[in-house]
Amino acid sequence: MMIHLEKVEKSYPLEGGRTWVLRNVDLDIGEGEFVSVMGPSGAGKSSLLNVLGLMDHDWQGSYALDGVEVGKLNGKQRQALQREKIGFIFQHYHLIDDLKVWENLDLPLQYRDVPAKERAARVADLLDRFQIVGKKDLFPSQLSGGQQQLVAVARAVITRPRLLLADEPTGALHSGQARIIMDLLGELHGEGMAIVQVTHNELYANEAQRIVRLRDGWIEKP
Numbered sequence: 001m002m003i004h005l006e007k008v009e010k011s012y013p014l015e016g017g018r019t020w021v022l023r024n025v026d027l028d029i030g031e032g033e034f035v036s037v038m039g040p041s042g043a044g045k046s047s048l049l050n051v052l053g054l055m056d057h058d059w060q061g062s063y064a065l066d067g068v069e070v071g072k073l074n075g076k077q078r079q080a081l082q083r084e085k086i087g088f089i090f091q092h093y094h095l096i097d098d099l100k101v102w103e104n105l106d107l108p109l110q111y112r113d114v115p116a117k118e119r120a121a122r123v124a125d126l127l128d129r130f131q132i133v134g135k136k137d138l139f140p141s142q143l144s145g146g147q148q149q150l151v152a153v154a155r156a157v158i159t160r161p162r163l164l165l166a167d168e169p170t171g172a173l174h175s176g177q178a179r180i181i182m183d184l185l186g187e188l189h190g191e192g193m194a195i196v197q198v199t200h201n202e203l204y205a206n207e208a209q210r211i212v213r214l215r216d217g218w219i220e221k222p
């Protein structure tokens with residue numbers, strides 16, 4: 001199992017008690033599996049993704065990623081594991097405003113010491129695929145919302161992570177752009193990448209192999 005969650009719980013303190021966000025979550029995701037997470041607003045979908053992506057470490061229970069018990073790692077080890085294995089598409093794009101589009105794409109490859117020639121080839125390939133070659137020297141603020149989301153998706157996959165976590169990757173996109181992203185997710189899955197996508201769209205959810213439904217922090221039994 002690539003991901004093994006057992007009795008994962010998350011809550012926030014609230015006057016006089018706690019508000020629960022994840023309840024007793026047991027979840028297994030296999031190597032290379034493509035899973036959709038659905039559920040009403042506030043059900044805990046983003047919270048679950050943050051736990052899976054090691055963005056959040058303030059939870060109880062057990063989470064093993066490739067056999068490594070994540071709760072036992074310190075901050076530095078968590079960051080190293082995250083960098084090694086996980087790509088994240090955020091709901092808000094988190095692009096770096098003072099880097100040009102191509103520099104935003106290049107940066108994660110620099111972190112991983114990918115040689116310059118290979119970096120340039122991968123950046124060119126994604127710009128081409130996403131039909132944003134003409135935007136490569138612009139800054140994020142000079143792009144439309146949909147274009148920014150495309151760049152964010154490109155940045156998340158450019159390092160070819162083993163696990164891709166996508167929080168509404170098509171949320172701000174018109175259907176043509178959304179199709180480009182869904183086709184890309186399908187291809188990456190075909191190449192063996194494990195993908196967990198949060199979506200409100202039943203059609204896109206069904207392109208995954210399995211749908212996990214959350215409600216009030218609980219996983220609904222199928």
Ligand SMILES: Nc1ncnc2c1ncn2[C@@H]1O[C@H](COP(=O)(O)OP(=O)(O)OP(=O)(O)O)[C@@H](O)[C@H]1O
Nearest residue numbers: 012019020021039040041042043044045046047048
């Ligand atoms: N810092 C916080 N303090 C208290 N409650 C929080 C905090 N952050 C999130 N929550 C609560 O956690 C619950 C789950 O939020 P989460 O963002 O995971 O939901 P979601 O299913 O992703 O929703 P959406 O579809 O609207 O994005 C919500 O009820 C939210 O109010």
